[in-house]
Amino acid sequence: MTNHILLRDLDIPDIKNLAVYSDHEGYAAWKKAVTTMKGEEVIGVVKDSGLRGRGGAGFPAGLKWSFIPKDIFPKYVTVNCDESEPGTFKDHQLIRENPHQVIEGTALCAFAIGSKVAYIYCRGEFKEPVVQLQKAIDDAYAAGLLGKNLFGTNYSLDIYVHLGAGAYICGEESALLESLEGKIGQPRLKPPFPAVVGLYGKPTVINNVETLANVPGIVLNGAAWYRQNGTEKSPGTKIFSVCGHVKNAANYELPLGKFSIQDLLDMAGGSMSGLPIKAVLPAGSSSPIIPAANFGAKLDYESMAAIGSVLGSCSWIFMDESVDMVWAARKMIRFFKHESCGKCTPCREGTHWALSVYDKLLSGSGTIEDVKTIETVNKSITGKCFCPLGEFATSSMTFTLKHFRKDYDDFISMKKGGRADWMRELQRDHHIHEMHSGAIPVHGIPVHH
Amino acid sequence: MLKEKRAAEVAAILSKYPHERVRSAVMPLLYLAQEEYGFCTPDSMREIAQICSIDPTEVQSVAGFYTMYFEKPVGRHVVEICDDLPCVLRGADKLVDYAETKLGIRAGETTSDGAITLKVAMCLAACDRAPMCQVDLKYHYDLTREKFDDMVQELRK
Numbered sequence: 298m299t300n301h302i303l304l305r306d307l308d309i310p311d312i313k314n315l316a317v318y319s320d321h322e323g324y325a326a327w328k329k330a331v332t333t334m335k336g337e338e339v340i341g342v343v344k345d346s347g348l349r350g351r352g353g354a355g356f357p358a359g360l361k362w363s364f365i366p367k368d369i370f371p372k373y374v375t376v377n378c379d380e381s382e383p384g385t386f387k388d389h390q391l392i393r394e395n396p397h398q399v400i401e402g403t404a405l406c407a408f409a410i411g412s413k414v415a416y417i418y419c420r421g422e423f424k425e426p427v428v429q430l431q432k433a434i435d436d437a438y439a440a441g442l443l444g445k446n447l448f449g450t451n452y453s454l455d456i457y458v459h460l461g462a463g464a465y466i467c468g469e470e471s472a473l474l475e476s477l478e479g480k481i482g483q484p485r486l487k488p489p490f491p492a493v494v495g496l497y498g499k500p501t502v503i504n505n506v507e508t509l510a511n512v513p514g515i516v517l518n519g520a521a522w523y524r525q526n527g528t529e530k531s532p533g534t535k536i537f538s539v540c541g542h543v544k545n546a547a548n549y550e551l552p553l554g555k556f557s558i559q560d561l562l563d564m565a566g567g568s569m570s571g572l573p574i575k576a577v578l579p580a581g582s583s584s585p586i587i588p589a590a591n592f593g594a595k596l597d598y599e600s601m602a603a604i605g606s607v608l609g610s611c612s613w614i615f616m617d618e619s620v621d622m623v624w625a626a627r628k629m630i631r632f633f634k635h636e637s638c639g640k641c642t643p644c645r646e647g648t649h650w651a652l653s654v655y656d657k658l659l660s661g662s663g664t665i666e667d668v669k670t671i672e673t674v675n676k677s678i679t680g681k682c683f684c685p686l687g688e689f690a691t692s693s694m695t696f697t698l699k700h701f702r703k704d705y706d707d708f709i710s711m712k713k714g715g716r717a718d719w720m721r722e723l724q725r726d727h728h729i730h731e732m733h734s735g736a737i738p739v740h741g742i743p744v745h746h
Numbered sequence: 747m748l749k750e751k752r753a754a755e756v757a758a759i760l761s762k763y764p765h766e767r768v769r770s771a772v773m774p775l776l777y778l779a780q781e782e783y784g785f786c787t788p789d790s791m792r793e794i795a796q797i798c799s800i801d802p803t804e805v806q807s808v809a810g811f812y813t814m815y816f817e818k819p820v821g822r823h824v825v826e827i828c829d830d831l832p833c834v835l836r837g838a839d840k841l842v843d844y845a846e847t848k849l850g851i852r853a854g855e856t857t858s859d860g861a862i863t864l865k866v867a868m869c870l871a872a873c874d875r876a877p878m879c880q881v882d883l884k885y886h887y888d889l890t891r892e893k894f895d896d897m898v899q900e901l902r903k
Binding site for chain 2: 380381382383384385386388389420421422423424425457459460461462463464465476477478479480481482497538539540541542546547548569582612614616620625628629632635636638718721722725728729732733
């Protein structure tokens with residue numbers, strides 16, 4: 298689409314620079330809010346816009362902000378930029394190419410709830426794009442857009458960047474707060490929810506980067522303007538990260554509810570190899586896989602639910618016919634096993650044993666009992682953990698089994714496993730695992746982690 | 747001691763968090779220690795514990811939990827190739843095979859001259875430009891064997 302609302306770097310070169318951003322209505326919403334609006338009014342317009350959280354859950358942003366108690370101080374805003382789901386790379390582009398819009402959205406959220414401090418929690422691997430984000434913050438301070446007594450009022454705001462250090466679980470909001478407090482990133486029991494007991498035990502809003510990047514436009518132009526795009530229940534535009542077996546892997550910003558999965562695939566240039574596309578993961582490794590037969594579904598929260606999947610973070614991993622779903626599921630389980638924080642036994646042990654079973658299948662010695670074990674492990678994890686990571690792990694198993702049972706059956710009846718590249722992959726993973734546990738001597742110097 | 751060698755940076759880190767919430771500085775201070783000493787040394791973790799008013803064991807648990815902190819020495823450069831699902835769909839597995847052959851080590855190891863540690867990484871949020879890797883936190887995109895060779899040559903200079 299032209300005239301992007303979020304990926305404005307595609308229309309306006311150098312919008313990452315404050316001067317260019319300011320020339321394109323940058324910080325106009327911020328000035329408008331601080332000098333002419335009350336916090337409740339900002340919450341009101343965001344509520345009316347129908348903006349839903351873009352991190353995955355799709356919870357209405359304005360409603361979330363309205364849960365913050367008025368009489369408890371201080372309050373905090375934390376921005377979730379821990380983008381770690383395999384297949385997501387939208388926040389990466391936003392903080393690197395359009396950082397001021399993220400900062401302005403963060404500032405508006407802070408003003409709306411009466412917070413004077415915001416932390417942007419970025420995954421540690423983003424140290425490079427964070428240079429751009431930090432420069433933008435420094436420039437905003439220098440221009441008097443952040444800091445003390447903004448626009449001559451008595452409102453002050455500080456925004457800080459906090460780097461994670463490699464832990465997928467910190468994208469879960471309560472684990473993110475633990476990490477920001479200097480602890481290991483393990484989720485908290487909810488309730489209480491962060492809106493009441495959040496960072497340092499104080500009321501806290503946690504929003505995704507993309508959610509907040511929508512806010513300046515909404516505050517400046519109003520809810521009706523925002524609702525020009527999208528549907529009644531899924532208003533606005535959304536960034537679709539498209540990768541895998543497509544010709545043009547990239548971020549695409551599209552209005553919700555207008556296009557189908559097939560349209561998205563066509564926009565990305567179709568299959569890279571020319572082989573037919575077999576399936577897509579719509580929200581990274583954690584989402585229910587969608588077979589090509591359902592590619593007619595529209596891209597909005599409701600339509601995706603209707604075909605038994607999710608819109609989530611919109612990270613679309615397309616896979617062509619060459620992909621064996623048992624292999625793909627193993628790859629995803631390996632990820633979740635590595636990233637399980639270890640707090641809940643069903644997730645920690647379940648992902649470990651599930652990976653062992655997939656290793657057995659892939660190496661060619663699988664039996665029908667192994668598929669039953671996978672189903673048992675899934676049941677043992679589902680609904681029995683603090684946070685959704687365990688459920689995410691089961692999704693890769695449950696839905697590949699549901700839609701691609703034949704792939705599994707082939708491993709058992711035709712002893713399909715044992716392919717050379719799969720064996721290399723298994724050996725590499727085992728080698729790394731054993732080096733961590735110190736079980737085997739190695740050439741060279743062993744590295745921990 | 748970080749407090750002497752990197753005094754200004756320590757002060758800047760501490761100023762970001764409420765005074766009574768100094769524990770929040772553990773993670774940035776561990777990065778600082780790693781930058782200064784090459785890895786999170788036991789002494790530096792004891793110092794961080796003191797700065798943050800917590801037990802050294804708690805600092806070590808943080809260093810152990812997060813994958814980006816090294817608790818043992820690593821090569822002068824750390825090359826991490828993402829080999830998660832989206833990257834492998836675009837050839838990352840073959841690049842890891844190539845890198846292992848080229849460097850003469852397996853993923854997880856360091857070359858005998860101490861120049862390069864090779865690792866595989868869980869998703870690095872750059873799936874659109876796979877195969878890709880991160881070298882000392884800098885991203886390298888759309889990798890080919892030739893690009894990888896050039897990169898290694900540059901690192902060995």
